Amino acid sequence: xxxxxxxxxxxxxxxxxxxxxxxxxxxxxxxxxxxxxxxxxxxxxxxxxxxxxxxxxxxxxxxxxxxxxxxxxxxxxxxxxxxxxxxxxxxxxxxxxxxxxxxxxxxxxxxxxxxxxxxxxxxxxxxxxxxxxxxxxxxxxxxxxxxxxxxxxxxxxxxxxxxxxxxxxxxxxxxxxxxxxxxxxxxxxxxxxxxxxxxxxxxxxxxxxxxxxxxxxxxxxxxxxxxxxxxxxxxxxxxxxxxxxxxxxxxxxxxxxxxxxxxxxxxxxxxxxxxxxxxxxxxxxxxxxxxxxxxxxxxxxxxxxxxxxxxxxxxxxxxxxxxxxxxxxxxxxxxxxxxxxxxxxxxxxxxxxxxxxxxxxxxxxxxxxxxxxxxxxxxxxxxxxxxxxxxxxxxxxxxxxxxxxxxxxxxxxxxxxxxxxxxxxxxxxxxxxxxxxxxxxxxxxxxxxxxxxxxxxxxxxxxxxxxxxxxxxxxxxxxxxxxxxxxxxxxxxxxxxxxxxxxxxxxxxxxxxxxxxxxxxxxxxxxxxxxxxxxxxxxxxxxxxxxxxxxxxxxxxxxxxxxxxxxxxxxxxxxxxxxxxxxxxxxxxxxxxxxxxxxxxxxxxxxxxxxxxxxxxxxxxxxxxxxxxxxxxxxxxxxxxxxxxxxxxxxxxxxxxxxxxxxxxxxxxxxxxxxxxxxxxxxxxxxxxxxxxxxxxxxxxxxxx
Numbered sequence: 001x002x003x004x005x006x007x008x009x010x011x012x013x014x015x016x017x018x019x020x021x022x023x024x025x026x027x028x029x030x031x032x033x034x035x036x037x038x039x040x041x042x043x044x045x046x047x048x049x050x051x052x053x054x055x056x057x058x059x060x061x062x063x064x065x066x067x068x069x070x071x072x073x074x075x076x077x078x079x080x081x082x083x084x085x086x087x088x089x090x091x092x093x094x095x096x097x098x099x100x101x102x103x104x105x106x107x108x109x110x111x112x113x114x115x116x117x118x119x120x121x122x123x124x125x126x127x128x129x130x131x132x133x134x135x136x137x138x139x140x141x142x143x144x145x146x147x148x149x150x151x152x153x154x155x156x157x158x159x160x161x162x163x164x165x166x167x168x169x170x171x172x173x174x175x176x177x178x179x180x181x182x183x184x185x186x187x188x189x190x191x192x193x194x195x196x197x198x199x200x201x202x203x204x205x206x207x208x209x210x211x212x213x214x215x216x217x218x219x220x221x222x223x224x225x226x227x228x229x230x231x232x233x234x235x236x237x238x239x240x241x242x243x244x245x246x247x248x249x250x251x252x253x254x255x256x257x258x259x260x261x262x263x264x265x266x267x268x269x270x271x272x273x274x275x276x277x278x279x280x281x282x283x284x285x286x287x288x289x290x291x292x293x294x295x296x297x298x299x300x301x302x303x304x305x306x307x308x309x310x311x312x313x314x315x316x317x318x319x320x321x322x323x324x325x326x327x328x329x330x331x332x333x334x335x336x337x338x339x340x341x342x343x344x345x346x347x348x349x350x351x352x353x354x355x356x357x358x359x360x361x362x363x364x365x366x367x368x369x370x371x372x373x374x375x376x377x378x379x380x381x382x383x384x385x386x387x388x389x390x391x392x393x394x395x396x397x398x399x400x401x402x403x404x405x406x407x408x409x410x411x412x413x414x415x416x417x418x419x420x421x422x423x424x425x426x427x428x429x430x431x432x433x434x435x436x437x438x439x440x441x442x443x444x445x446x447x448x449x450x451x452x453x454x455x456x457x458x459x460x461x462x463x464x465x466x467x468x469x470x471x472x473x474x475x476x477x478x479x480x481x482x483x484x485x486x487x488x489x490x491x492x493x494x495x496x497x498x499x500x501x502x503x504x505x506x507x508x509x510x511x512x513x514x515x516x517x518x519x520x521x522x523x524x525x526x527x528x529x530x531x532x533x534x535x536x537x538x539x540x541x542x543x544x545x546x547x548x549x550x551x552x553x554x555x556x557x558x559x560x561x562x563x564x565x566x567x568x569x570x571x572x573x574x575x576x577x578x579x580x581x582x583x584x585x586x587x588x589x590x591x592x593x594x595x596x597x598x599x600x601x602x603x604x605x606x607x608x609x610x611x612x613x614x615x616x617x618x619x620x621x622x623x624x625x626x627x628x629x630x631x632x633x634x635x636x637x638x639x640x641x642x643x644x645x646x647x648x649x650x651x652x653x654x655x656x657x658x659x660x661x662x663x664x665x666x667x668x669x670x671x672x673x674x675x676x677x678x679x680x681x682x683x684x685x686x687x688x689x690x691x692x693x694x695x696x697x698x699x700x701x702x703x704x705x
Contacts (some may be wrong), residue, residue, distance in 0.1 A: 025551070042055050043217055044396045044517075050121070051560060055404045055519030058123045058287060063530060066102045067128050070095060071135030071533050075541050077668030078136050080282070081551065082145030083545060083559040085630045087286060087622065091136065091628030094235075094661040100219045101232040122220040126518040127526045129212060130509045132532025134502075135537060141464065141501040143181055144542040145561050147472075147493040150568035158565055159330055162572050166484035173547055175429050176539040182422040182532050183495050187502030188203070188524070190446040191453050192411035194518060195510050200398055202363070204457025209511035217518050228297035231658040238659050241380035242281040242666025249279065254684035261558070264690050271690075273306045274627025283630045285663030287637020289655055291505040293612055294619050295638040302628030310337065321582040328555050330569070336581045337625045338569055343589035344621035345566070347596030350465040355604070356455035356463060363458055404521040415446070422495075431493040432484025437475050439678055441495055448496070449503035455502040457511070464504065469570060476574035485575035490567065502531065548675040562626055596621075604673075 074091055083090045107120045149155060152170050156163035169175075191198075198204050216226035253259035260279040264271035287295055313336055317323050325332040330339075341654060423438040448467055456462045476489025506527050513523040551557035553564060578586050596617035603611040623631050637660070644652040691699065 003119060014692045018395055024636075042392050043515075044306050044393045046221060047122070047217075047517075052517050053118070053121060053123060055521040055525075056521040057118065058121070058127050059525055060118065060124060060127075063124050063127050063526075064105055064131065066099055066106075067131035067135065067526075067530060068533060070098055070102070070128070070132045071530065071543075072537055073665065073669055074132060075139045075269060076671055076687045077282075077535050077664060078139035079144060079538070079541050080543060080559075080668050080671050081286075082139060084560045085283070085622065085626055086145055086563045087283075087290075087376070087630070087634075088408070091133070091661070091664075094657075094665065095132040095136075096125065096129045096215050096219070097228065097231055097235065097658065097661070099132065100125055100216075100228055103128065104225075122216050122516045123243040123362035123513075123518040123522065125216045125219065126213075126509075126513055126516045126572065127522055130215065130512070130523055130526040131530035131533070133509075133685075134505065134527045135534040137501070137505055138180060138184060138531065138534030139538040139541070141184070141498045142176075142538050142542075143490075143494050143497065143567075144538065146465075146563045146567045147468065147497070148176070149542075149553060149561050149564040150566075150571070151490050152485055152553065152564075155561070155568050156562045158328065158555070159568060159572060161576055162481065162486040169430065173539055173543050176542070177536060179429055179494070180417065180426070180498075180535040180539065181532075182425055183498045184502060184535055185528065186415060186418050186422070186442070186445065187499040188451050188527055188531065189411045189415040190449040190499065190505050191503045191507055192406050192524065193408045194450060194453070195406075195507065196402065197512055198453065198457055198507055199401065199514050202454075202457070203462075204454070204507075204511070206457045206508050206511035207460040207507035210515060211651055212508075213512045213515035218510070227654060231655060234655050235658040235662040235665070238285075238662025239666040239669075240662075242285075242663045243670050244666075245279075245281055246667045246670030247673070250670075250677075252683050252686045252688035255687035255689070258684075258687035258689050260688070268690070268692050273311065274629055275302070275306065275632065275638065276629050277632045278629045280633045281663040281667040283633035284637040284640070285660040285667075287634030287643045288660035288663070290634060290638070292638055292642070293616060295634045297615035297617075297619035297622055298631040299628070299635055301449075302623035302631045304620070305337070305340075306543065306628055307625040308689060314359035320402070320584055331582055336585050336588065338566060339573075339581055339585055339589050340592050341621045341624040342566055342570060342573070343593040344596045344617050346469065346570075346626065347461070347593040348600060348616075348618040348621070349469060351597045351600040353463050354468045355600075356458070357451060359458050360451050362453045363454070397514050397517065400517050401520060404519040406520060406524055421512045426491070430487055432479055432488035433475070433491045434488075437492060438476065438495065439486065441471065441475075441492060441499075445496065449500050452500040453504045453507040457507060462501065462504040464497050468493040468499045469688040471496035472567070472571050473574040479575075481575045486568065486571040489574055491572075493567065502527075543672075544675050544679075548678040566625065 010399065021477055052138075074095065077091070078088055103120045103124065110117075143150075151168060153163070153168050158167050219228045253261070263276060263279060265277040266275050270276060310333060313320060314333055317333070321332045321335065328334055419439075419442045423435045423442070426433055426438055427435050452463055452467065470592045472489040472494040475492035476485045479485035479488035506524070509523050509527055510520060512518070513520060545559060548557050549557070552559050553561045555562075555565075581589070599614065599617050603614045604617075606614070641652060641656055641660075643658065
């Protein structure tokens with residue numbers, strides 16, 4: 001998931017290739033007998049002797065207690081990533097692994113004390129994973145690093161246009177929590193009536209949900225439980241290392257431009273152009289989770305922009321843009337950085353939107369045409385043989401999936417009720433967002449939520465932020481510049497993103513529940529509880545950042561929230577057009593917009609074999625604005641994993657995600673104590689700064705005089 005693009009999209013970091021573990025762990029030289037071969041083909045036969053608990057028993061106090069603790073942990077991680085670079089890896093593996101570890105430890109303790117009433121099951125593990133991902137997911141869809149923070153005066157000051165009072169809404173804990181509560185549940189109710197069609201009839205794959213289910217199933221086999229313990233131990237070691245490394249680095253950050261994050265590892269000239277390794281354990285871990293193509297695409301984008309384009313455009317200061325404006329003004333070089341990045345993001349997003357929409361329409365056409373013959377989508381299963389639906393696993397899963405029905409009237413009444421409450425309350429939070437704008441959004445939202453959920457099942461791409469950007473332009477232009485169109489567009493983006501994002505997340509969870517025999521009712525309740533927790537936890541965590549770090553959102557600061565400015569400028573473009581762009585910037589925007597579309601087209605034409613050598617435009621766009629420092633961290637993470645795979649691929653596949661998760665979690669959770677220290681006024685004691693020889697000589701001369 002990334003704030004520039006989409007959650008679980010082709011450009012978002014994903015662990016699908018690493019998380020889907022085989023549930024059979026045998027020695028290579030062991031020859032499996034007939035019984036073993038049969039069980040390897042059927043997961044459910046392994047669990048045949050275990051009773052499936054009722055949906056109410058799957059919803060335990062310990063599950064939600066653990067979910068609450070892990071939800072806070074992952075919200076801190078997602079929030080930090082939101083406010084730094086906006087690149088957020090999928091944390092499903094970590095959520096499933098840590099959920100298994102905590103509850104397994106809990107039940108083992110109770111078992112020894114003779115107080116264990118209910119054993120830990122894979123269904124309960126699925127409930128925990130669903131609840132944790134729903135909780136931390138609000139930190140993304142809540143827009144704390146994009147549209148929501150883009151409403152603030154901190155970001156508005158960085159744009160010379162539309163920075164008047166009617167287009168500004170500063171963060172406040174009360175309205176943020178209220179806003180999220182009235183918009184975050186609609187997506188859940190919009191897709192409930194379609195769950196059988198998506199999972200049973202269309203047999204959509206939902207690769208992330210399927211991979212998570214395989215992971216949870218593997219944990220609850222004897223062999224898988226042993227491996228999970230080793231993985232948790234590995235995660236714990238690297239969590240401790242990452243946390244202590246963050247603590248150590250803090251001591252050297254006693255001032256602006258101080259600390260290891262400003263270490264000119266590639267030289268001072270490269271440092272000026274944002275090429276350096278900043279010793280971030282988080283982004284080394286993110287690089288280990290991201291596919292190699294993502295990291296290479298980021299590096300290509302960094303070299304193209306900060307290595308070539310920006311120095312050349314910078315030499316034309318006074319011609320291509322006025323020398324009067326500071327470097328942070330959108331009328332100077334900063335304008336080229338921001339708007340060319342936006343052009344690439346929009347080009348890539350629109351291409352993938354129409355591509356997934358095409359997949360969706362074509363898939364639906366095939367389903368309707370072949371419904372009588374009960375054929376299934378070729379992409380919906382590993383084989384097109386009709387006997388697949390008659391397998392033992394499918395029979396068992398379908399039987400239990402259809403057992404606990406969620407009444408359609410509940411979904412309809414829930415959607416209409418929340419829509420009415422939302423249309424009545426949102427105009428009070430955002431005066432430019434009129435009630436009839438909201439009604440129009442809610443009329444079209446179920447269709448868009450279905451398209452997003454269906455497309456996600458086919459391709460694993462959620463185009464939530466693309467739909468959000470569409471709402472920015474439509475509602476912003478409708479409201480107009482003189483009626484708070486920028487604020488209305490950003491608020492509409494939030495409404496749309498929350499609906500379509502939670503819709504695709506819930507259907508992913510239904511797929512996971514289908515494959516682990518978790519009840520749809522327990523999945524739905526878990527998603528609602530997780531979303532409710534996220535609506536409180538995420539604003540509180542953001543508020544802590546907002547109060548602790550007074551330079552939050554300022555370019556060049558530790559938490560610069562880069563995509564808040566990007567989203568605000570999208571809203572300005574939608575309302576006021578292109579008049580504010582520097583000279584030649586619009587021409588370059590057209591070139592890079594078309595370039596993003598063409599590159600994506602070529603990737604699809606040449607096929608998967610050659611597409612893996614062609615960079616992704618969305619990933620290339622991210623460093624255009626931010627620089628190369630985090631890209632170098634991620635490439636080092638990729639290099640570590642690549643060498644590890646060459647030395648011992650089996651071990652790298654098994655423990656790579658655990659190492660990466662430990663690095664991300666440890667560094668991410670350090671932000672909690674560092675925020676508290678900042679709030680109480682405890683500052684780091686040392687400033688470690690790097691100067692050129694000439695500057696150092698001048699400083700020495702000044703001190704001696």
